[in-house]
Amino acid sequence: MSYLxxxxxxxxxxxxxxxPLFAGEGPAHERHELMEGVGDAAKPVGEMLKGEREFxxxxxxxxxxxxxxxxxxxxxxxxxxxxxxxxxEAAPAIWEDRAGFEAALATWADAVDAAIAAxxxxxxxxxxxxxxxxxxxxxxxxxxxxxxx
Amino acid sequence: MxxxxxxRSLAALLAxxxxxxxxxxxxxxxxxGSLPDHEPDPVAGERIFWAGGCASCHASPRNGKRAKGxxxxxxxxxxxxxxxxxxxxxxxxxxxxxxxxxxxxxxxxVNAMHRGVSPDGRHYYPSFPYTSYTRMPVEDxxxxxxxxxxxxxxxxxxxxxxxxxxxxxxxxxxxxxxxxLDTDPVxxxxxxxxxxxxRLLVEGAGHCGECHTPRDRLGxxxxxxxxxxxxxxxxxxxxxxxxxxxxxxxxxxxxxxxxYLESGFTPEFDTVGGSMVAVQENMxxxxxxxxxxxxxxxKALPALD
Numbered sequence: 001m002s003y004l005x006x007x008x009x010x011x012x013x014x015x016x017x018x019x020p021l022f023a024g025e026g027p028a029h030e031r032h033e034l035m036e037g038v039g040d041a042a043k044p045v046g047e048m049l050k051g052e053r054e055f056x057x058x059x060x061x062x063x064x065x066x067x068x069x070x071x072x073x074x075x076x077x078x079x080x081x082x083x084x085x086x087x088x089e090a091a092p093a094i095w096e097d098r099a100g101f102e103a104a105l106a107t108w109a110d111a112v113d114a115a116i117a118a119x120x121x122x123x124x125x126x127x128x129x130x131x132x133x134x135x136x137x138x139x140x141x142x143x144x145x146x147x148x149x
Numbered sequence: 150m151x152x153x154x155x156x157r158s159l160a161a162l163l164a165x166x167x168x169x170x171x172x173x174x175x176x177x178x179x180x181x182g183s184l185p186d187h188e189p190d191p192v193a194g195e196r197i198f199w200a201g202g203c204a205s206c207h208a209s210p211r212n213g214k215r216a217k218g219x220x221x222x223x224x225x226x227x228x229x230x231x232x233x234x235x236x237x238x239x240x241x242x243x244x245x246x247x248x249x250x251x252x253x254x255x256x257x258x259v260n261a262m263h264r265g266v267s268p269d270g271r272h273y274y275p276s277f278p279y280t281s282y283t284r285m286p287v288e289d290x291x292x293x294x295x296x297x298x299x300x301x302x303x304x305x306x307x308x309x310x311x312x313x314x315x316x317x318x319x320x321x322x323x324x325x326x327x328x329x330l331d332t333d334p335v336x337x338x339x340x341x342x343x344x345x346x347x348r349l350l351v352e353g354a355g356h357c358g359e360c361h362t363p364r365d366r367l368g369x370x371x372x373x374x375x376x377x378x379x380x381x382x383x384x385x386x387x388x389x390x391x392x393x394x395x396x397x398x399x400x401x402x403x404x405x406x407x408x409y410l411e412s413g414f415t416p417e418f419d420t421v422g423g424s425m426v427a428v429q430e431n432m433x434x435x436x437x438x439x440x441x442x443x444x445x446x447x448k449a450l451p452a453l454d
């Protein structure tokens with residue numbers, strides 16, 4: 001093992017200890033990964049809305065489908081006992097106000113369903129339906145996510 | 150032990166010291182009759198209201214949660230800010246005659262905003278960010294009062310702050326103000342009209358520096374580290390460096406900054422978090438030009454790392 005490689009290896013080990021969400025297992029890790037995927041899918045759509053990227057209906061629909069899959073499982077990844085996972089950004093409000101959290105998730109899922117049903121073929125058709133999806137992302141984060149500090 | 154001459158000299162010295170301390174700590178209100186000839190405009194004042202973030206502290210929490218939507222216009226106060234100095238309780242600034250500020254004159258309001266002095270001549274603690282508001286044009290302050298006057302009265306007087314010694318001695322703020330209450334702009338000259346507009350919003354009403362700039366041991370802002378990031382006043386973590394030299398947003402374009410303030414989405418399409426959520430919701434109520442001006446100002450700052 002070269003010096004460089006062993007150093008990367010040590011860095012990876014260090015990361016594994018300091019960032020359990022990146023290297024660990026369990027619901028806190030799974031939901032973190034799921035949300036990372038949702039963020040990756042949101043970015044190209046957002047850039048199209050901002051006018052920074054050429055519109056592509058296929059990319060938009062792929063992203064909507066990623067959201068759809070995520071919205072079907074996300075709610076199950078916050079079981080009792082996972083609120084204290086180290087490094088989690090999940091707010092205690094998720095467990096204190098489960099009904100409110102489920103409602104916020106449902107708002108998101110409904111917005112995604114509507115976006116898929118609309119099957120937008122132009123930027124103008126995408127804006128309103130994607131706008132509702134993004135609004136739902138933000139509303140849920142505002143109430144049920146804390147800063148990772 | 151002391152001769153009577155020594156005692157008299159000591160007494161005289163003490164009197165001078167007390168007199169000096171009294172003078173140093175005395176409130177410095179704006180003189181009556183010094184307001185400009187300006188017809189206060191409540192529509193213009195609404196812009197200042199959102200830029201100034203009044204609702205973020207003064208809107209009454211509902212069921213322990215931050216006010217949202219139209220509840221942001223119910224300014225009954227009551228939020229508690231827990232800090233290293235003690236607990237600050239945010240007062241009622243609704244139009245309620247007894248519990249709020251409904252009976253205040255325009256001059257009293259300008260004195261609060263620009264000088265941190267209450268109608269009864271006492272100092273306000275700088276948890277009320279008059280250190281920034283002092284840089285607002287007086288016409289904007291007058292417009293803001295006109296807008297506040299259109300909002301509903303909310304009953305309920307808020308309890309006093311609970312601060313530890315020596316912070317509990319309100320008079321001491323007078324000396325603090327002589328050092329830190331500074332009407333001069335932080336950016337000495339604005340390179341364009343747009344940056345100038347952003348400077349008024351960021352350094353004045355927006356009071357961005359109150360969280361994004363670190364403080365010295367006496368709680369005054371360190372101007373040489375203007376907007377270069379600071380410990381979070383509400384607990385753990387850090388408030389980001391928003392100069393072009395920081396790690397956090399230096400890669401963002403001016404358009405990215407303006408879009409973030411409008412939508413709450415970062416260039417990575419993550420959403421705004423923490424205390425900035427309420428700030429961003431206020432900024433979303435401004436015009437595109439105002440958000441572009443804020444972005445242009447931030448891009449024109451010296452890069453501090």
